[in-house]
Amino acid sequence: MIVQSIKKEFILVFSDLHSVAVLLLMPVVFMLIMTFAMSERQEDMIQNLQVEFKTNNEFEQILFGQYLTHFGYRLHPEMPKANASLVLESNLKQQLFSNQQHPLIQIEYSSATSPAIQALLSQHIQLSFARLKLHMYMLDTGEIDEGLPLDKQMSQINQQTDTSQYIHVTNNNSSLPVISYSVPSWLIFGIYFIVLPISVTLLNEVQNGTLIRLKTFPLNLHHYFLVKLLAFYLFSVGQFLLLSLIGWRLIPLLIEQPPVPYNHLWELLSTALIVCLAAVSFASIIASLVRSFEQAIVLGGGVNIIMAALSGFMVPLDIMPTTLQHIAQFSPMYWSAQLVKGTMYGQFSDDHWMSFIYLAVFASISLTISALLFKRRLRELSWN
Amino acid sequence: MSAFKVTDLGYRYANSSVPALQDVNINLDAGQCLGLIGPNGAGKSTLLSILSGLLIPTSGTLHFGQNEKTTLSKFVQENVALVPQEYAFYPQLSVLQNLEYFVSLCGLTNTKGKIKVQSVMQQCQLQQVSTQKAKLLSGGYKRRLNLAIALLKDPQILYLDEPTVGVDPISRSAILTLLKSLKNQGKTIVYTSHLLTEVQDICDQVVMLTRGKANYLSLNTQQKFITITFATALSENWTKQFHALPIKVECKEAKVTAYIETSEELLTMLALIGNSQLPILNIHYDQTSLTQYYLNHMEENDSTEY
Numbered sequence: 001m002i003v004q005s006i007k008k009e010f011i012l013v014f015s016d017l018h019s020v021a022v023l024l025l026m027p028v029v030f031m032l033i034m035t036f037a038m039s040e041r042q043e044d045m046i047q048n049l050q051v052e053f054k055t056n057n058e059f060e061q062i063l064f065g066q067y068l069t070h071f072g073y074r075l076h077p078e079m080p081k082a083n084a085s086l087v088l089e090s091n092l093k094q095q096l097f098s099n100q101q102h103p104l105i106q107i108e109y110s111s112a113t114s115p116a117i118q119a120l121l122s123q124h125i126q127l128s129f130a131r132l133k134l135h136m137y138m139l140d141t142g143e144i145d146e147g148l149p150l151d152k153q154m155s156q157i158n159q160q161t162d163t164s165q166y167i168h169v170t171n172n173n174s175s176l177p178v179i180s181y182s183v184p185s186w187l188i189f190g191i192y193f194i195v196l197p198i199s200v201t202l203l204n205e206v207q208n209g210t211l212i213r214l215k216t217f218p219l220n221l222h223h224y225f226l227v228k229l230l231a232f233y234l235f236s237v238g239q240f241l242l243l244s245l246i247g248w249r250l251i252p253l254l255i256e257q258p259p260v261p262y263n264h265l266w267e268l269l270s271t272a273l274i275v276c277l278a279a280v281s282f283a284s285i286i287a288s289l290v291r292s293f294e295q296a297i298v299l300g301g302g303v304n305i306i307m308a309a310l311s312g313f314m315v316p317l318d319i320m321p322t323t324l325q326h327i328a329q330f331s332p333m334y335w336s337a338q339l340v341k342g343t344m345y346g347q348f349s350d351d352h353w354m355s356f357i358y359l360a361v362f363a364s365i366s367l368t369i370s371a372l373l374f375k376r377r378l379r380e381l382s383w384n
Numbered sequence: 385m386s387a388f389k390v391t392d393l394g395y396r397y398a399n400s401s402v403p404a405l406q407d408v409n410i411n412l413d414a415g416q417c418l419g420l421i422g423p424n425g426a427g428k429s430t431l432l433s434i435l436s437g438l439l440i441p442t443s444g445t446l447h448f449g450q451n452e453k454t455t456l457s458k459f460v461q462e463n464v465a466l467v468p469q470e471y472a473f474y475p476q477l478s479v480l481q482n483l484e485y486f487v488s489l490c491g492l493t494n495t496k497g498k499i500k501v502q503s504v505m506q507q508c509q510l511q512q513v514s515t516q517k518a519k520l521l522s523g524g525y526k527r528r529l530n531l532a533i534a535l536l537k538d539p540q541i542l543y544l545d546e547p548t549v550g551v552d553p554i555s556r557s558a559i560l561t562l563l564k565s566l567k568n569q570g571k572t573i574v575y576t577s578h579l580l581t582e583v584q585d586i587c588d589q590v591v592m593l594t595r596g597k598a599n600y601l602s603l604n605t606q607q608k609f610i611t612i613t614f615a616t617a618l619s620e621n622w623t624k625q626f627h628a629l630p631i632k633v634e635c636k637e638a639k640v641t642a643y644i645e646t647s648e649e650l651l652t653m654l655a656l657i658g659n660s661q662l663p664i665l666n667i668h669y670d671q672t673s674l675t676q677y678y679l680n681h682m683e684e685n686d687s688t689e690y
Binding site for chain 2: 003004005007008011015212213214216217218219224381382
């Protein structure tokens with residue numbers, strides 16, 4: 001019975017193109033898009049920005065522009081659809097050293113400019129002002145030879161203000177960050193979408209009278225439900241391993257990064273087992289709860305999307321408000337993604353083991369709830 | 385031997401002031417076929433749900449010919465099979481895959497299961513479509529597969545809900561022949577259908593449900609009738625004369641219908657027609673059909689409510 005049931009569920013899932021697309025194609029597409037989106041370098045982003053820079057050709061204004069250009073910005077005197085428009089005050093030299101504090105630059109961002117880009121440009125404007133002020137000061141004190149060409153003067157200032165030698169990054173996974181963010185997130189997103197095929201197959205069985213028919217067969221329907229979940233669990237583990245293979249080995253190649261080594265097979269397998277158990281258990285609650293295909297799509301898909309957003313899949317958690325970061329700590333998708341990240345790095349910390357325990361507890365509670373809901377569902381069965 | 389006995393059975397759904405079933409009594413012998421007819425919403429599904437153990441009656445008793453120690457659900461699981469009106473199988477699976485899956489739920493060994501599948505496929509004439517996906521089958525084959533799955537259990541009692549809906553005459557005839565052969569093998573059948581000629585054809589007893597109440601029809605005691613159609617509408621005088629006869633007569637314009645129980649009644653009726661010397665267009669002598677009974681009954685019970 002178990003083998004026949006597993007065979008049946010696999011045929012049902014593979015014969016439904018929508019399910020295959022949601023479970024396999026969608027996460028791969030998301031992994032690709034998000035990896036490409038996040039792999040863009042900061043220099044490229046800056047070069048793609050259109051910045052309008054209005055001056056009345058005072059030396060200090062030109063010098064400020066030069067310092068800003070040093071970060072890679074392209075400045076245009078007139079640009080109707082610019083990402084940002086900068087207007088500098090006149091008599092910049094006097095105002096830089098005056099005690100009166102008032103704005104020296106007006107910045108207007110277009111609505112298309114993201115908050116992250118705005119923050120980056122603001123940071124570069126502040127740095128450019130700091131360098132301009134130092135430049136003016138050193139010219140006054142004679143520490144810079146006024147007769148030197150301007151680019152040499154700027155080079156001296158840039159050297160004086162370069163602090164990169166004070167920083168040493170010890171992260172030895174420098175090739176991983178982009179993939180370690182996008183791949184686990186969208187892999188987990190795809191895994192939790194197992195809710196749709198489970199709900200749809202169960203709904204079909206209820207609506208076409210198969211479940212009533214099964215009730216008159218010599219079998220315990222709770223046992224039947226459990227075997228159904230087992231079939232989807234096996235499917236889900238296969239899905240996890242396939243998606244991780246694509247995410248670990250194939251996607252890095254597309255962004256010209258070395259593939260993630262498969263050094264931690266046992267960790268990967270144990271992560272797959274617990275993550276898929278949690279996903280299928282959660283899906284079983286939704287499947288026992290929904291009464292129509294519309295409900296299955298709205299509730300199953302909707303809950304997954306909200307949970308993914310709260311788990312930091314769409315916007316990185318570290319730039320989210322603290323409250324949302326706290327909420328993420330209660331999301332099984334977050335725990336799952338943490339485990340997958342740990343597996344990629346081969347670093348199973350205490351946090352990862354806690355995620356493992358959380359998922360095990362979550363799965364147990366979910367299975368208990370779904371068993372009760374399914375029991376109620378069986379009681380409601382009647383001949384149509 | 386009684387297959388099941390229903391005594392004063394009643395059921396009332398929660399939050400409903402009207403009972404869905406009221407004082408239903410059925411005693412069906414093993415190997416007999418019970419026809420369950422009635423308009424939509426009359427209580428047929430409720431009765432089938434109770435007989436399947438899906439609902440517990442709110443009054444009365446239901447007794448299968450089972451051992452006292454066997455619970456109803458266990459008895460149903462072991463001896464009863466359902467054939468719902470919907471195609472209760474997996475359309476994406478082939479005929480063989482469907483049968484293999486359902487037989488795996490019957491607790492048979494692999495070998496016995498395979499033998500059972502082959503025998504049921506033969507019984508329902510499904511061999512030639514065994515590898516076809518169920519969703520690609522014609523309506524007739526889908527109905528046969530629906531029935532075949534129920535037969536995998538080798539049930540003693542079979543509930544069929546409109547098993548020939550949307551089926552061509554050849555498949556319908558094949559299904560009815562199969563049901564008659566099952567009956568001859570001693571299987572008890574409860575048959576629900578709106579096709580009353582089929583019910584009349586295969587059933588031994590008929591229960592007509594209207595608003596939860598049962599009317600019991602014996603198919604062996606159908607009433608004979610004679611209908612004479614005259615060339616012109618009957619005069620008031622002749623209408624009075626027909627009504628004055630000691631038999632049940634209905635007169636409507638040029639048509640007279642008399643319900644005959646004895647040959648003397650028939651002779652009396654014919655004598656009056658002969659004496660009248662009225663020009664006759666047509667004489668029809670027959671016995672009442674289930675359809676006529678159904679329509680008459682619904683007319684009496686105000687069918688507009690359905």
